[in-house]
Amino acid sequence: MTPSGSSPDERYRALVQRLPYGIALSTPDGIVTEANPAFAEMLGYESADGMVGTRVADFYVDVSQRGAILADLQRDGYCRREALECKRLDGRTLTVRFSAWQVDDPRYEAPCVEATLEDITERVRLEELSCDGVLISTPAGSSAYNLSAHGPIVPLSANLLPLTPISAFRPRRWRGALLPSTADVLFEVLETDKRPTAAVADFTEVRDVVSVAVSEDRTVAVTVLFDPDQGLSERIIAEQFTV
Numbered sequence: 001m002t003p004s005g006s007s008p009d010e011r012y013r014a015l016v017q018r019l020p021y022g023i024a025l026s027t028p029d030g031i032v033t034e035a036n037p038a039f040a041e042m043l044g045y046e047s048a049d050g051m052v053g054t055r056v057a058d059f060y061v062d063v064s065q066r067g068a069i070l071a072d073l074q075r076d077g078y079c080r081r082e083a084l085e086c087k088r089l090d091g092r093t094l095t096v097r098f099s100a101w102q103v104d105d106p107r108y109e110a111p112c113v114e115a116t117l118e119d120i121t122e123r124v125r126l127e128e129l130s131c132d133g134v135l136i137s138t139p140a141g142s143s144a145y146n147l148s149a150h151g152p153i154v155p156l157s158a159n160l161l162p163l164t165p166i167s168a169f170r171p172r173r174w175r176g177a178l179l180p181s182t183a184d185v186l187f188e189v190l191e192t193d194k195r196p197t198a199a200v201a202d203f204t205e206v207r208d209v210v211s212v213a214v215s216e217d218r219t220v221a222v223t224v225l226f227d228p229d230q231g232l233s234e235r236i237i238a239e240q241f242t243v
Contacts (some may be wrong), residue, residue: 019053022096022117025103028110030056030066042096042119052163056113060145060196064193068210069100075114083120113228128190129174133166136185136214140232143239151176154242156233158160161185161216185214196215 022039072079102111137146151164
């Protein structure tokens with residue numbers, strides 16, 4: 001336990017040392033000055049002290065990601081990545097949830113960067129997918145573009161989200177997946193400088209994305225009218241027997 005008579009700074013530092021999430025501070029030019037034990041363990045170092053003086057750029061699998069993160073920090077003062085590929089000291093890779101923000105330090109003219117890492121490696125379902133595109137649809141939309149891409153038609157009451165690749169090249173035989181409607185899905189674009197990617201939701205398009213997070217929002221409700229015996233549920237079932 002931390003003595004109750006210790007200063008707030010001492011109590012904060014003791015708390016950081018015990019956290020299961022990795023926390024580190026780096027200079028404006030990307031040199032680690034402080035790290036907690038969890039940060040060191042994630043990246044394969046024996047101790048937090050052993051990380052002092054290391055280069056942040058060495059932790060990236062795709063170094064171009066660092067440029068995008070620095071651009072976000074300069075613009076917003078804060079940056080977050082739901083999935084970021086990092087490289088350990090032994091060369092192995094891990095996937096982390098990454099957050100970073102700028103902090104002022106009187107020793108430097110430019111802001112320093114404080115970052116947190118959470119290891120989510122075991123939650124990655126597919127390490128890499130090479131394809132022309134990939135789409136997630138709701139049951140209501142499963143009989144549209146999803147069907148044209150050879151995805152499954154899903155009844156409205158199924159509470160499932162079809163995840164369907166478009167012209168998948170690798171894994172060559174991967175046909176997609178059916179996810180629970182409560183799933184949070186994250187796509188992380190690899191080698192963004194070589195493969196510019198756009199994200200499209202109905203009529204909204206965002207170009208040059210780095211990552212895309214998708215989840216179903218059930219707070220939005222709409223009323224759709226149909227002719228008698230031509231409801232959407234019936235049409236989805238009938239579509240599956242069309243030859």
